[in-house]
Amino acid sequence: MKECDTLLLAGTNFPYLEFLPRPGKARTVQIDLDPARLGTRHPVEVGLVGDCGRVLAALQPLLERKTDRGFLERAQKRMRDWNQLMATRASRDTMPMKPQVAAAALDRCLADDAIIAADCGTVTTWAARHLRIREGTMFSASGSLATMANGLPYAIAAAVAFPGRQVVAAVGDGGLAMLMGEVATVAKYKLPIKILVFKNNSLGEIKWEQLVMEGNPTFGVDLQPIDFAAVARACGIHGYTLERPGDADEVMREAFAEPEAALIEALVDPNEPPMPGQITSTQALNFAKALARGDQERFAIIKDVLADKVREVI
Numbered sequence: 665m666k667e668c669d670t671l672l673l674a675g676t677n678f679p680y681l682e683f684l685p686r687p688g689k690a691r692t693v694q695i696d697l698d699p700a701r702l703g704t705r706h707p708v709e710v711g712l713v714g715d716c717g718r719v720l721a722a723l724q725p726l727l728e729r730k731t732d733r734g735f736l737e738r739a740q741k742r743m744r745d746w747n748q749l750m751a752t753r754a755s756r757d758t759m760p761m762k763p764q765v766a767a768a769a770l771d772r773c774l775a776d777d778a779i780i781a782a783d784c785g786t787v788t789t790w791a792a793r794h795l796r797i798r799e800g801t802m803f804s805a806s807g808s809l810a811t812m813a814n815g816l817p818y819a820i821a822a823a824v825a826f827p828g829r830q831v832v833a834a835v836g837d838g839g840l841a842m843l844m845g846e847v848a849t850v851a852k853y854k855l856p857i858k859i860l861v862f863k864n865n866s867l868g869e870i871k872w873e874q875l876v877m878e879g880n881p882t883f884g885v886d887l888q889p890i891d892f893a894a895v896a897r898a899c900g901i902h903g904y905t906l907e908r909p910g911d912a913d914e915v916m917r918e919a920f921a922e923p924e925a926a927l928i929e930a931l932v933d934p935n936e937p938p939m940p941g942q943i944t945s946t947q948a949l950n951f952a953k954a955l956a957r958g959d960q961e962r963f964a965i966i967k968d969v970l971a972d973k974v975r976e977v978i
C-alpha cells in the first residue's frame with residue numbers, strides 16, 4: 665500500500681494509519697454507506713456514498729487494464745513469499761508450541777461459511793494471518809475500539825443469529841478470563857460454539873508493546889495460569905488441552921467433531937513475537953534497548969527470534 669499512487673478505501677474504518685501511504689503521497693478514493701465516515705482516517709480526494717458492491721461494480725467499467733503488469737507482479741510475488749513464510753512459521757514442531765501452529769490447525773477445521781470472532785491481542789495477529797477467509801466466511805475482530813474479550817460474546821451472538829452455521833471464537837487467555845462466565849451461557853443455551861484459547865499465561869500484546877514501542881523490560885503482564893479445559897467441563901461443555909504440535913490436527917478435529925460446544929486450550933509459547941511484516945528501525949532499537957535493560961525473558965526471546973531468522977534464511 666505504501667507504494668501505490670491511488671488508494672481505494674472500500675467500506676472500512678481502518679484505524680491503523682501507519683500502514684497507509686503518507687497523506688499526499690497517493691490520491692485517495694473512499695466508499696462508504698455512511699457519509700460521516702468519509703475522510704475521518706485519511707485525507708480523501710473523492711468520497712463516494714453508497715453500497716460498496718454496487719459502487720465498485722459501477723466503477724469497474726471505468727478502469728483501463730495496464731499493459732505494464734510490474735506493480736501487480738511485484739505485489740503478487742511479495743504475497744507468495746509472505747504466504748510461504750507464514751506456512752513455515754505454522755509448521756514448526758518445537759515446544760512450547762507456537763501459536764501459529766494452533767491457528768493453522770484451526771484453519772484446517774473451518775467450514776467455508778464459518779463465522780469467526782477473534783479477541784484483541786496477539787491472538788488477532790495469529791487469527792488474521794493463519795485463518796483463510798473463504799467466500800462465505802465472516803470474520804470479526806474489535807476493529808475500532810480494539811477491546812479485549814469481544815471474541816466469545818460475538819460468537820454467542822453469531823450462534824444465536826445464524827443457527828446451523830459453524831461458529832468459532834479465537835480468544836486470548838487474558839480476554840477469556842475477563843468474561844469466563846459466558847462459557848456457562850454457551851452451555852445454558854446449547855450453542856455449539858468452538859472456542860480456541862491461546863494460552864500463553866500473559867497479556868501478550870502488552871508485553872510486546874512494552875518491549876518494542878517503549879524499549880522497557882516487561883512489567884505486570886504475567887497472568888495467573890488457569891486450567892481452561894477444566895473450566896469448560898465445569899460449565900458443562902467439552903474441554904480439550906492441546907500441548908504438542910504433533911497433536912494439533914487430531915485434537916482440533918476431535919473437538920470440531922463434537923456436535924456440542926467445545927473449548928480447546930492451546931498451550932502456546934509466550935515468547936513468540938507477533939513480528940510485523942516490515943520492522944522499522946525504531947522498533948528494532950527499542951527492542952534491543954528493552955533486552956539490554958534486562959528483560960527477564962531476554963534469552964528465550966533472542967533464541968527464538970534468531971532461530972526463526974536462521975530457519976527463514978535456510
Ligand SMILES: Cc1ncc(C[n+]2csc(CCOP(=O)(O)OP(=O)(O)O)c2C)c(N)n1
Nearest residue numbers: 785786787811812836837838839867868869
Ligand atoms: C478491555 C481492555 N482492556 C485492556 C486492553 C489493552 N490490551 C490490548 S491487548 C491486551 C492483552 C490481551 O491479552 P490476551 O487476551 O491474553 O491475548 P494475547 O495478547 O496474549 O494474545 C490488553 C491488556 C484492551 N484492548 N481492552
